[in-house]
Amino acid sequence: GIDLGIATSLLGVSLGTDPIRVGGTPEQKAKWMGKVAEEGLVVAYAVTEPSAGSDLAHIKTKATPVIEDGRTVAYKISGNKQFITNGSIADLYTVLAVAPGGPSFFVVERGTPGLEPGPHEEKHGIRASNTAPLSLDEVQVPVENLLGGVEGQGLRQAAMVFGYTRVMVASFGLGAGVAALERAIAYGKERFQGGSLLCEKPGWTHKLIVPHAVALEAARAHIEMVAGRLDRGEDGLEVEGAIAKMTATEAGNAAAEAAIQAHGGYGYMHAYEVEKIKRDVRITCIYEGTTEICQRSIAQDRWRHHLMSQGGFYKQRATELEQVEVEAPGCGAALTARAARALAEIMEVSRQRRLTRNQHVLFTLGLLCARVEVAEALARKVASGDPGTSRLAPPVLAAASRVWARRVSQEVTGEGLAVLAGSGALGGQALHSFLELIAIDEIHQGLSGHLEDLDTIAQALFAD
Template sequence: MTETVSTAGPHAATSGLDLSTLSLMLEALDDFIAASLTPELQLELDHEDRCPEDIVRAMSDPDTLGVQLVFIPEEFGGMGGSAWDSYRVCEAMARKDIGLATAVFATFLGSDPIVFGGTPEQQEHWLTRIAGEGLVFAYGATEPEAGSDLGAMTTTAERITADDGTVTAYRITGRKQWISNGSIADFSTVLAATEDGPSWFVVPQDSAGFSSGPPEDKHGLRLSNTSALYLDDVEVPADHLIGEVEGKGLVQAQNVFGYTRLMVAAFGLGGGWEALDRSLAYSVERVQGGSPLSEKQGFTHKLIVPWAVRLEAARSFIEHTATRLDAGAGAEGALNTEGAIAKYMSTEAGIAAADAAIQAHGGYGYTRPYVVEKIRRDVRITTIYEGTSEIMEMTIARDRWQRHLKSGGRHYSDMADRLEAMHAAQPSAGADIAALACRALAVVLEACRTGRLTRNQHVLFRLGELIAWTETAAVFVTKAAAAAEQSLHEKCLSRFDADALAVMSRVFAREAAQKVALEGTRWVAGASEPGSAQLTTIGDVPTARIMAAQAGLVTDLDTVRDILYAPFGSGSPLSATG
């Protein structure tokens, strides 16, 4: 799974905070939110659809908490956190409240064009103020009609020139939609079309002609302020053009997707695990038919175990991507696809885990006091903002399709070879099963090539899904093997030991391999005409070996269950039948 990396870019080759400093920040964050946002207040704010601006600003106050310092380079007064640090902080915030997490993330996102595209003078001015004054930012990219298609925006920035032709200012006109912190930010970074192309501008919230709409009435994320921004001939000085060169806006936006999507992935992970942990605790106490739900295999193996496995599989890909970003591989958008896989797998798993948590709580799960219904509403947005799941599928499929073509169809076969070599050294992690998923995927992709099946957009998107599952399986078994060799990253959570990671990675690898074998061949056949050559090709998918690899699955599910419930005092395997 190794890749050649660059050492360029704002997040290049950084180890970030030392482990003790990160631990202190996470502890301080936990203490602050526990004191500031009681469960009663949280439910009240959610019910009233009200953003606690005082808490948002206190979180950004360097004299109170200063959580934004993690995201700001040291030379500008921040802590210079790494991608690993940012992921851990974002997960911790999401476990408390994804709305509050979004408010903090919006300032980070709003400052990103400055970090990645600002002149040294602009970086010094704005980033130092965010660090030292706790300024709240918004990120104004999305528009009502354009949605996620930044190239289709209609907001414009017209040059204002002096008599000698020098550009002195810009006049911005347009509308932005779904803007986090839109009504409460001190400044917004706004993407607008100039004569030379899309460009970012820093716009003070008190500028003449700049206003925000009422807060959106949202399905979830109700502790986050979200509103439209209206720009009616808003004038900003020329030095508010980020980078002071027009036309760099889309490049600057693309350069950060690998990083920002990793943070949203952490939101999905945090929300999913919070819901799942509430279900674990509830099932130990809730007695049905004379015994706790936790002792019923029909309950645990449907509503608990699968989601713990998927969340930890997704975590492994977040950590894999964070490691590469911190090694300097994020230059020029090099990890957009990895960020997309991390976001796709984590947010989809987060939603599924939260949905299962409602079911696990029965009727209580459908009520506000048990919180899981709120988590389910909140985590839903993670598959939409910073790129929908469908955009993630497209991003993944297009990039990996090109790798398949350029490698002569060898990309995933070569990955399978590496996994099989890993299995020889660490046979317990399931690397051999992940290798089967890779080999099946290679056959499916080649069948799509010979049949020109990617002309069907739906087929392309389904390939994106299968690729994400396959690569996540490969990364998860790699993490499990590293745990067995005691070579995990020092900032890994210690909740699951090497044996636990091995059994969970085996479970996930089985599911990934089966998914590719069954769904991959289904879509090849479904997009083909009867008698097409590719229908013969998919016979090379190692379906029989993948089915044989399912042997032992239920035993492994039992083991995962016992691991999850061990902290509750279960000293022996739970009943298989309940």
């Protein structure tokens, strides 16, 4: 596979050109994209600052117009950027700065007076990539370098690319997690402990391997769904990209952690590689939108959908999933539908009691929304009969979908009730009535067959 540090450097080039691609005028695209392609320029996306990371609205770098004869002929950019991929080696920078009309992107060439790349940062992981701060001290660029030719378009241009740049980072998390599990699986086939191979011990496989393989397959299904929609020319998928990014990177990070544990003491050694994978994949939960920023984006958008639909958003999805289960029994759609209906009711009580004024509640709902939608993607994938890039046979993938759907249903009810009961919104008879409303008994009955599905997945993963 490709080292995640190298992949990050390539992502940096892609990110750096994105503001030009989505926001540049035809003339700007022809000039700058042509130079990148023909001259092989390294590009950097200079957005993050010491006091402003994922939340771009708080950047402090300023772009001051240079006025001659009553018109703007140039801008002087001053400020500091932090953690810039390719920062000290780039030939070209797309810099986000606050102009009088609002945040705007500017193209800045290496060597422009006042532009000073800092030293390469020593990092926990992705050490093969260059990461450096930038200092801009009255860096003057011609007005033609204002991308789009209009001030105040920077945040919109940045948001336009989140749908797919976050899917790219999601793929990094998926790939790293899979690579870590592959090494743990190979180790489990050869390591004897207590008279038998590790791969023959459900206490090892069902804790350290199978749950993470399932989570990665769920993330894969959602990534493929979003990527397919992007390939078909859809836009406005920023939230779907955030769901993919949050789910896949957290799953990849957890899988790498489990892979170290699965190796025992050897997992801590360089020779077995899983410790490096863990150091590398950790950054995917941070860059291109932290997990928490993704949670906030998901929560705010899905909360808006809940209000606009008068509570029907996830109920409608549940109805559609029930039909999917009719057409493809055992695909996990029915289990997911129960979780979706429970989520709708949890959100409605949260609305009635105004619980989302508490950010923790809002973030919890965002996480649960993501869980349900990822489960939906996996169930629909199984129902379609198209395994996509999964290496699991269809019956095994169906078992994985059921396992994930059960996990989601338990998480939705568990975390959701913790919010409602913990806030005092439900108690006594009201709590009992709510449990009946969300059909908690049916959700618990859905756990039937869980151990058998875990066994099926383990056997497939460790088959010769």
